[in-house]
Amino acid sequence: MKRILLAVITLITMQGCTPLKPALSDNDTSNTEELSVKGRQGILINQKLEFGNFKTSKVKRSWTKGGNSRVGISTGTGDFFYPDIISKEYINRNQAFYFQLNDHENRISDVYASSAFDSESLTIGKNPNSVLNIFHDLVNIETNVNSFFYLQVYVENGIKPWQLILDNQASQLKADNYTGVFAFDEKNYYTLKPITKVASKKGPKSILFGSVGYEIFDANNKSVAAVSLIDRGMVFLKTTDNQERFLLSNLCSGLLLQQQIDN
Template identity: 25%
Template sequence: MVPLAQMLLQFMQRAKLVKVPFSLQSAPIPKPFLPMKRTFFVLALVLAACTTPQMLVDQQLTNQSTPMPVSGRQGLLINQKIRFGHYESEKVQRSWTRSYSMDAFLAKLQDARDKYSFTLFDNDRGAYTIDAVNHIKGAELPVGRFLGSNTSDALRELASFTVQTKDLFAATMYSNSRQEEWHLMLMNRDDIRRNGRYAGLLINNQQQQQIEVLPVRKLQGAKTWGTDIIGYEFRQEDKSLAAVELINKGRVWIDPTLDPNMQLVLASASATLLLQQELELPSEQIH
């Protein structure tokens, strides 16, 4: 046992906070014994080392918005109800709420195992219903459905390698009035192109809007980037609109200067990604 641990045990024993086993009572103590103030300082350092890691978020976004802690994540996808800020979902279903009998592609995916559906509401009872499917091959995805007539560099780049990918996540988000339709397409973490910028896109073809969905791999205070994806950032024209932290219980940031519908769109996409993580399978199970 290292000297620091010995000193902590001896201090706690003297304070009658813990009963030390006899085998440790005879361990040598460095002289002189730490003064009380230094001992509490050591304890503070130990507690600080246990601080929960947090995702690095764009500074401008953190200055403008308040992080919304997520509740309702249970580790089981079925019957979860996601909540954060003034957003709340209905129970998540392992089925889709819409009928795709007239669409051969989506009708085929209705039988997919890794799919789910839910509706997210805001406090004004605005809502988006999301149908999502995980672990599909790019060759099975009609990219034109997501990209529409857009011809931007980001869309062309995404289309150029989507067909070759073996692992895609896709979701369609419908407003409660059915007047707006957004598509989310994302490269899964085991199939993200290493030398490319884009992990995915959130697109509204009717309004010709596109939002980049970029992976975040860096923790606050860390000097280097990690390899694991710990969250995502939504960016448009070099501005961070929102971010979602996947680690711990999860947190969401949304730019409050955006119009309420756009905030709900980003909240719905964030909830979709939080639930997508619950659905993740080990890479060796992906075919």
């Protein structure tokens, strides 16, 4: 994904566009809060992200034990939709990372992610009615694919996570018609659509291929947030609900921190 994104940035520059601001689907930006991101670039040791009132802890990559409150509770909950925390098979890989996020109202979360998840592992929990399987058709999961970005967000004291399913490769190569999903259950979910246009003096301008970030829509297909993955990154929040803003900031943080490392 990193190579594709670099190619997209190069093409945007060649087209004479400013590669820092995506064009969103909703032309009304009066209720959109644009937040610059600190900490995405540079040395990744002890990396932290910050935007607006949201800050991450130090990002741990390829962690093996300790340092968070969720290790050890991945089984035995009895919850119908409950998945295991990302297994050590992925934790020990360079593409896995963990962080906590907090805001000015002292909310806190635990976030686990892997940016090289394979399609066979998307049956976590081995439950045909799990969140991952409920949205199987929406995200068009193909077999023998190992480019999924899989993320779990545990908000405060919750024992069931929100889960992101995003095919890194398809979201770039099929950006015009790809949809990812961030879901808690079959009724509470968001969809992610690649952003394929950038702002210019003459209005939204399409890029030749790929995407520059993701626009996030709620279950009613209302645009509620977006994240730009160009340069330092930017977060756009359109909701005024503080709990929803916190949840979506977790999602945006995970997308900003994703690192595609070639094996």
